[in-house]
Amino acid sequence: MMATDTVLEVNDLQVSFRVYGGKTRVLDGVNLRVAKGQRVGLVGEAGCGKTTTLKAIMGILPSQAVIEGGQILFRGQDLLKAGPAAVQSFRQRGAAMIFQDPTAALNPVFTVGDLLQVGLRYATESRGKTDKAHLIKRCAETLTEVSLPDPDRIMKTYPFQLSGGMRQRVCIAAAMTATREVLLADEPGTSLDVTIQDQILRLITGLSETKDLAVVLVTHSLGVVREVTEYVYVMYAGVIVEGGPTAEVFARPLHPYTAALMECIPRLTGQGFAEGIPGRLPDYRNPPRGCRFSPRCPQSLKTCGEAKPSLLDAGGRHMVACYLRAR
Amino acid sequence: MEKRHLFGQAWYKFSRSKASVVGAVLVLIVVGLALLAPFVSPHPEQAGPYVDFDRANQSPSSGYLLGTDNMGRDILSRLIFALRPGLLMGILVLAISVPIGFGLGLIAGYNRGSLLDSLIMRVTDIFLSVPPLILALAIASVLEPNLTHAMMAITVMWWPWYCRLAYNVASSIKNEYYVRYAELTGASTFHILAREILPNCLSPVLTKMTLDMGWVIMTGASLSFVGLGEQPPAPDLGNMVSAGVKYLPDYWWMTVFPAIAIVVIVLGFNLLGDGIRDLFTVEEA
Amino acid sequence: MKMDDVLKVTGLKKYFTVGKNVILRAVDGVDLSVCRGETLGLVGESGSGKSTVAYTIVGMYQPTAGTIALNGKNVAGAAVRRTLAQKGAIQIVFQDPGSSLNPRRTIAQSLGLPLRLHRRVSARDLPEKVAELLTLVGLPPEYRDRNPHSIGGGERQLVAVARALATDPIVMILDEPTSALDVSIQAKVIARLADLQSRLGLSYLFITHDLSLMRNVASRVAIMYLGKVSELAPTAAFFRDPLHPYTRMLLSAIPVVTAAEEELKPRKILSKGEIPSPVNVPPGCGFSPRCPEATPVCSKVDPAMVQTSDTHWVRCHVYGATGGPAG
Numbered sequence: 047m048m049a050t051d052t053v054l055e056v057n058d059l060q061v062s063f064r065v066y067g068g069k070t071r072v073l074d075g076v077n078l079r080v081a082k083g084q085r086v087g088l089v090g091e092a093g094c095g096k097t098t099t100l101k102a103i104m105g106i107l108p109s110q111a112v113i114e115g116g117q118i119l120f121r122g123q124d125l126l127k128a129g130p131a132a133v134q135s136f137r138q139r140g141a142a143m144i145f146q147d148p149t150a151a152l153n154p155v156f157t158v159g160d161l162l163q164v165g166l167r168y169a170t171e172s173r174g175k176t177d178k179a180h181l182i183k184r185c186a187e188t189l190t191e192v193s194l195p196d197p198d199r200i201m202k203t204y205p206f207q208l209s210g211g212m213r214q215r216v217c218i219a220a221a222m223t224a225t226r227e228v229l230l231a232d233e234p235g236t237s238l239d240v241t242i243q244d245q246i247l248r249l250i251t252g253l254s255e256t257k258d259l260a261v262v263l264v265t266h267s268l269g270v271v272r273e274v275t276e277y278v279y280v281m282y283a284g285v286i287v288e289g290g291p292t293a294e295v296f297a298r299p300l301h302p303y304t305a306a307l308m309e310c311i312p313r314l315t316g317q318g319f320a321e322g323i324p325g326r327l328p329d330y331r332n333p334p335r336g337c338r339f340s341p342r343c344p345q346s347l348k349t350c351g352e353a354k355p356s357l358l359d360a361g362g363r364h365m366v367a368c369y370l371r372a373r
Numbered sequence: 374m375e376k377r378h379l380f381g382q383a384w385y386k387f388s389r390s391k392a393s394v395v396g397a398v399l400v401l402i403v404v405g406l407a408l409l410a411p412f413v414s415p416h417p418e419q420a421g422p423y424v425d426f427d428r429a430n431q432s433p434s435s436g437y438l439l440g441t442d443n444m445g446r447d448i449l450s451r452l453i454f455a456l457r458p459g460l461l462m463g464i465l466v467l468a469i470s471v472p473i474g475f476g477l478g479l480i481a482g483y484n485r486g487s488l489l490d491s492l493i494m495r496v497t498d499i500f501l502s503v504p505p506l507i508l509a510l511a512i513a514s515v516l517e518p519n520l521t522h523a524m525m526a527i528t529v530m531w532w533p534w535y536c537r538l539a540y541n542v543a544s545s546i547k548n549e550y551y552v553r554y555a556e557l558t559g560a561s562t563f564h565i566l567a568r569e570i571l572p573n574c575l576s577p578v579l580t581k582m583t584l585d586m587g588w589v590i591m592t593g594a595s596l597s598f599v600g601l602g603e604q605p606p607a608p609d610l611g612n613m614v615s616a617g618v619k620y621l622p623d624y625w626w627m628t629v630f631p632a633i634a635i636v637v638i639v640l641g642f643n644l645l646g647d648g649i650r651d652l653f654t655v656e657e658a
Numbered sequence: 659m660k661m662d663d664v665l666k667v668t669g670l671k672k673y674f675t676v677g678k679n680v681i682l683r684a685v686d687g688v689d690l691s692v693c694r695g696e697t698l699g700l701v702g703e704s705g706s707g708k709s710t711v712a713y714t715i716v717g718m719y720q721p722t723a724g725t726i727a728l729n730g731k732n733v734a735g736a737a738v739r740r741t742l743a744q745k746g747a748i749q750i751v752f753q754d755p756g757s758s759l760n761p762r763r764t765i766a767q768s769l770g771l772p773l774r775l776h777r778r779v780s781a782r783d784l785p786e787k788v789a790e791l792l793t794l795v796g797l798p799p800e801y802r803d804r805n806p807h808s809i810g811g812g813e814r815q816l817v818a819v820a821r822a823l824a825t826d827p828i829v830m831i832l833d834e835p836t837s838a839l840d841v842s843i844q845a846k847v848i849a850r851l852a853d854l855q856s857r858l859g860l861s862y863l864f865i866t867h868d869l870s871l872m873r874n875v876a877s878r879v880a881i882m883y884l885g886k887v888s889e890l891a892p893t894a895a896f897f898r899d900p901l902h903p904y905t906r907m908l909l910s911a912i913p914v915v916t917a918a919e920e921e922l923k924p925r926k927i928l929s930k931g932e933i934p935s936p937v938n939v940p941p942g943c944g945f946s947p948r949c950p951e952a953t954p955v956c957s958k959v960d961p962a963m964v965q966t967s968d969t970h971w972v973r974c975h976v977y978g979a980t981g982g983p984a985g
Contacts, residue, residue, distance in 0.1 A: 066385035067378070091840035092811075209932050210704075239703040240867060241929035244911035248928075266840055269870075269913025296915060310845040312870040314897065314912070314919040319874060322846030326810070550752045551760040551768075557717055557737045558772050558825065559745045572762035 051082040052119075053260045054103070054141070054228050059116035061095075061102055069112070070330035072098050073284045074338070076116070077357055080228065083258035085251065087271035087292065090281035091307075093327050096264045099281075100230045103262075104143050105133050120228075138169040141228035142221030146236050148213035152205040158216050159185060159201030162223050169224030188219045192249060211242035218249065228260045229253075235270065247274050268311060272296055277363075280304045283328050283338040286357065290364035300366040302343045337368070345370055387648045396644025403638055407456035419446040420454035422606045430624050440626035442616065444606075448626060451608040452634055458520055458603045459610050459638065462593040463586040466528050474532035475578060478539025479566055485544040494540065500533040506595060513601040520609075523602040527592055531585075538581060542574045549573075576653035583649045587642030594635050610635050663727070664861045665692040665715070665748070665829045670724035670734075672707075672714050682937045684710040686885035688724070689963075690863075692829060697855065697862040699876030699893070701869060701908070705933050706882040708865050709753075712833045715863070716750045729828065746776040746825030753834040755814035759806040765792075765817055766802035772824035791820040796850050812836075812843035816850060823854070831863045836871070848875060869912050870919075873897055878969075881905050884944035885936055887963070891970040900924060901972040903949045943975065951976060 061073040073095050080086045090096050101107050103118055105125065118125045120140050125133055142165075145151045152161060162185040182201070189197035192215040205213055214234060221229055231250060235243030251274055254261045263274055271278050271292060278295050280288040280303065288301040299305040309320035325342035328334055334341055340350035349369050357365045388394050411417045415438070425445035433440040439448040481493040500508075512526035546552060552569050560569075590610070596602045597611030605612050610631050617627025672685040685707045692698045702708040714721050717737030726734040733744050752758040759768050766788045773779040779787050789799035795816045806814050815835055822830055832851070836844035848871070854860060864875055872879055873893060880890040881904065889902040900906050906924040914920055931948045934940060940947050946956040953975060961975045 066382045091842060211932060239933060240869075240908060241703065241911050241933070244929055247913075267913060268841070268915050272915055273913045307842060308915065310842045311915055312848075312868070312874045313916065314870050314873055314914050314922050315916075316873045316894070316897070319848075320845055321849040322844075323842045550754060550758040553718060554750070554752070554758065554821070555771060557745065557750065559737070559742050559775055560771060564771075568763070568767075569760055573760070 052079050053082050053121060054080045054262070055117075055119040056099070056103065057117040057119070059099065059102060059118065060114040061098060061107065062112045062114055063108075064110045064112060065331070068331050071114075071284065071333055072111075072330055073102070074333065075285055075354070075356075076281070077286050078262070078279050078289070080260045080262055082227065082260055083254060084277060085254050085261040085263060085275045087275035087278040088262060088264045088281060089266065089268060089271050089278060091266055093283075094281045095284040096281050097232055098284075100143060100232055100262070100264055103230060104137065104141065106143075138165075139224055139226060141230055142226050143230040143232065144214070144217045144221055144234055146233040148210060148217045148237070149205065151217050152213060154205055157202055157204055158189075158208075161205075161216070162188065162201070162220055165220050166223040185219075185223055188223045189216075191222060191253070192216075192219045193245075194219070209242075210238050211245060214238060214246050215249065218246075218253070222253065222257075225257075226259065228262065230262050230264070232264045233266070234263070236265070236267075243270075250274065268296075268308065280307075283333070284330070285338055285354075285367065287339065287368070288364075288366045289357065290360075290366075291362070294362060294364050298364075300360055300364065300371050301339075301368050302345055302370070303339050306344075383652055386652055386654075390648060390651060392644045393648025393651065396641050396646070396648060399637060399641030400645050403456055403641060404460065406453050407460050410453045410457060414447075414450035414453040416447040416450040417454070420451045420608050430620070430627075432624075433626055439630045440624070442613075442627050443620065443624075448613075448630055451613060452610075452631060455608040455610045455613055455631065455634075456638075458607070459590045459593060460586075462520070462524050462527070463589045465524055466531055466589045466593075467582055467585060470528045470532035471535050471578065471582060474535030475539045475574070477532075478536035478541075479543050479571060479574065481536070482540040482543025483547050483562075483566055483570060485540075485547070493536070497533045497536045497540075500530065501537070503530075505530045506592065509592065509596060510599070510601065513596055518601045518604060520603045520607075523593060523596045526596070526601075527589060531589065535578065535581070538577060539574055542577055543570055546570050546573050576650075580646055580650040580653065584643055584646035587639035587646075590642075591635055591639050662694045663691045664694050664729055665690075665863065666725075666727040667691070667711070667715065668725045668727070670711065670714060670726065671722040672710050672719055673722045676937065680937055682935075683885050683939055684936055685714065685721075686939075688882070688885075688887055690880060690887070690890075692861050692863055694861055695855070695859050696877045697864050697875055699872045699879040700863060700865045700882065701867060701872055701879060702865075702882035703867060703908075703933055705884060705936050707885040707936065708882050709833055711882070712750065712831045712863065712865055716748055716831055717745070742776065746772070747828045748831065749822035749825060749827040749829075750831040750833060751815065751818045751822050751835045753837055755811040755818065755838060758818045759814055759821075761806055764803055764805060765809075768806075768817065769802075769821055769824060772821060776825040791824055792817075794823060794854070795820045796846075810843065812839050812847050815839065815847055819847075819851065819854070823858075827860070829861045829863065831865070833865045834867070835864075837866065837868065844871070869897075869909060870914065881908070884934065884939055886944065886973060887971075888945070888974070889970075889972045890963075895967075895970055897922065899970075901966060901970070901977060902974050903927070903951050903976075904945050907948075907950075943973075 056076055056078045059073055059076040062069040062071050076099050088096050113126060120136055123132060125136060163181050166181055166184060186197040186201060189200055194200050194212060194215050235246050238246065247270060250261060253259055265271060275292050278292045279286050280301065282303045288295060288304050299308055306323045310322060312319045323342055328338055334351060336351040336353050337355050340346040347369060355367045355369050357367045360366050360371055406413060423446055428441050428445040429443055431437060431441045437447045442448055477493050481490045484490050508530045509526040512529060513523050516522040547570060552565060555565050555569050593602055594611035597609045598615045602611055603609035613631040614628050620627055667688060667690040670685055670688040674682040674684060676682050688711055690698065700708045713719055715726055717740055720736045721734050724734060725732045728744060728747055733740055737745055769788050769791055770784055773784060773787050788802050792799050792801055797813060797816055801809065836847050839847065855862060866872055876893050878892050879896040880887050883904050889905050900909055907927040907929050910924050910926045911929055927950055942957040942959055943961055946952045956975055961973050963971050963973045964977050965971050966977055
């Protein structure tokens with residue numbers, strides 16, 4: 047599916063956090079693009095900034111965060127420069143986010159029905175009055191769309207009465223009640239069992255296909271990315287280091303970090319796996335001047351430590367931010 | 374990075390809230406005044422048995438910034454000296470009631486579900502079920518009214534709160550993996566309580582202690598207001614307020630200024646307590 | 659049967675009473691053995707009982723029934739009833755690196771506990787022994803004065819491993835030691851564990867839900883469902899020729915990263931339904947409600963373990979247990 051109809055675009059996003067002793071430069075140039083109906087993966091390890099990226103898109107960064115630069119374009123409009131009304135409209139009808147821990151994401155004192163109706167009510171408010179019956183009917187429909195049986199009974203239950211997998215489905219339903227164009231999913235299956243995670247991922251894939259829903263799937267699991275997404279961005283220490291069609295990136299990982307990461311994954315074929323990547327994540331208060339991965343890179347050149355490489359085209363929609371590949 | 378920057382980091386966290394800094398300043402002022410009372414009060418000799426009926430009931434003026442009371446004594450000086458029994462009471466009451474309450478709560482919480490737990494917590498419940506001030510009044514009125522007995526009375530009613538707090542925290546910490554490990558590997562109960570559980574209970578306790586300083590002082594003032602604490606002519610926040618009550622509204626300064634002092638003290642410790650709590654909070658990025 | 663079993667668990671049961679007359683059968687008849695120097699893998703999802711097995715072996719719980727033989731001697735029972743030597747012989751590394759170390763004690767203090775208790779190290783010799791342990795697991799000796807929160811999750815797990823090694827154990831139980839860690843950090847920790855095993859002749863009971871990891875770590879694998887072992891086989895056979903429908907369902911659900919691995923997975927069995935709670939074990943075979951190959955007898959009679967080859971056992975009617983179709 048060609049990425050011609052871009053729904054969400056992030057250009058050179060830079061975010062810092064104010065901390066004791068200065069600022070941590072958490073995101074240092076994040077670039078990504080999602081087209082209508084496309085499933086895009088954002089993969090990286092803990093602390094690389096992928097959740098921060100999602101929160102920046104939704105506008106829910108913590109108070110100590112500072113957006114230093116960049117653009118977040120939804121249908122061509124820069125959300126960072128738009129007024130609060132545009133941002134609100136984006137949250138109500140443009141994008142929705144689902145989180146890693148469905149238990150923490152659902153307010154325990156409201157029934158599932160209440161939780162679903164709230165989002166829908168705000169999304170349709172400006173379009174004239176909506177009566178309660180219509181809201182309830184739409185919510186029940188959404189529950190069926192996420193394969194929850196007996197929606198009327200579920201609407202009356204509280205989250206604690208449901209299993210983890212069902213709670214995650216409720217979260218997805220809450221994101222889907224109003225028609226949206228983008229779903230931001232932050233590690234949606236990580237806290238669930240493997241067989242249940244499989245169900246949730248298939249659900250998201252199905253919804254994306256039937257409703258032309260663009261999905262940004264954030265995860266640390268390369269296996270999940272391979273199963274669900276068509277295009278993947280690899281992130282390291284606040285920078286997108288590689289991006290490309292999923293099959294292509296897995297077959298030919300261009301960035302040394304991507305390649306090293308793949309080596310570390312235990313294979314079902316039983317060939318053993320690498321002993322990890324030497325070194326640690328950089329100190330975000332004092333990040334390396336050039337490429338952030340260069341201190342740990344086995345192939346780093348002198349230029350790598352001096353200037354930050356930008357994302358370069360490597361053919362076939364495959365991009366990589368690495369001087370080694372720029373030849 | 375670790376030790377050197379510990380204080381700097383702590384101050385950064387603490388000072389994020391302006392209110393906490395205000396509280397810290399207030400408390401420092403109060404403590405400073407109390408410690409340096411003989412040196413900072415304009416008429417230190419008037420905090421004690423002293424009469425000068427010529428200067429009685431004078432409204433605030435340049436020589437007597439907060440006015441004089443019915444015996445002609447400078448209210449400002451008396452107020453500064455009155456901080457002493459107040460703070461002393463706060464410190465001593467907490468110094469005694471917290472270790473007792475916390476210790477009992479720790480033991481009961483670790484042995485949750487056992488007979489020992491029931492024994493300790495039911496006794497605690499009994500103490501908690503009596504309205505605190507009534508309990509203190511009852512005890513203090515049986516004994517001869519003075520500062521020491523007021524302190525004893527407040528101590529008796531104060532320890533159960535720490536027992537319950539420690540109980541709740543200890544019974545949840547005992548399920549942490551590091552405690553289980555210590556049990557599995559054969560550590561003694563003393564080690565588990567003192568070295569594994571106790572250090573992790575400190576943050577809510579220290580926060581509560583800071584907040585409580587203000588409330589103990591206020592309770593002490595309540596007791597001496599009804600005559601069960603420090604006896605006149607020794608100045609005490611409570612007895613100064615009660616002495617001036619009958620002169621309201623004419624000589625209002627006799628009551629109002631000591632009352633404001635109580636408010637400021639409680640406010641200061643409350644704000645400081647909020648800041649202390651922030652210090653212990655680990656923030657999520 | 660192997661002669662040299664360091665750990666042999668027979669008929670282990672652990673039931674919990676939750677509420678009035680409600681029994682949670684966490685472990686319901688488990689037989690396992692770990693041979694000297696080998697790694698026995700234990701796989702299962704939530705509710706399978708694998709963690710309860712681990713905790714009962716190490717002495718956190720008093721078993722409801724069954725024996726736990728350590729080098730032939732039965733030590734079943736709560737840890738308080740065991741001798742100091744027995745406590746030191748079986749050690750455990752927990753899943754959560756965040757709470758397995760006391761956050762208010764330095765690493766030297768945390769390691770000092772088992773050293774003082776079990777090896778009677780004097781205060782004078784303690785720093786040296788702590789440094790030895792840290793070097794053994796590949797951490798810099800300077801870490802002795804650090805607090806757990808100032809080091810990364812993988813390093814905390816290594817400290818937990820060092821702590822377990824402090825007593826010179828015979829058997830180490832590793833309860834999902836790397837589940838909370840990123841792939842590259844996991845690789846480091848696993849490499850270190852393998853190195854220690856070969857150097858010190860340790861025996862591991864390795865628990866995880868990650869089958870790809872299991873494939874590369876264990877010499878034999880047991881899979882649990884609702885408190886019982888449903889299949890047990892040497893690793894290669896387990897993955898090449900999975901017999902139990904649940905094993906196949908689990909294997910078909912795992913996300914993998916290469917096409918070669920995809921080939922290895924059994925035909926996709928779409929997992930349906932939720933994992934039942936061990937409070938409500940379905941009658942007959944616990945897996946029958948979700949099993950695509952269930953027959954009428956499955957929901958009535960609980961199958962017994964059947965030996966299909968020298969080293970492969972499976973608990974399923976399909977393989978010729980009570981009354982079902984033969985082989």
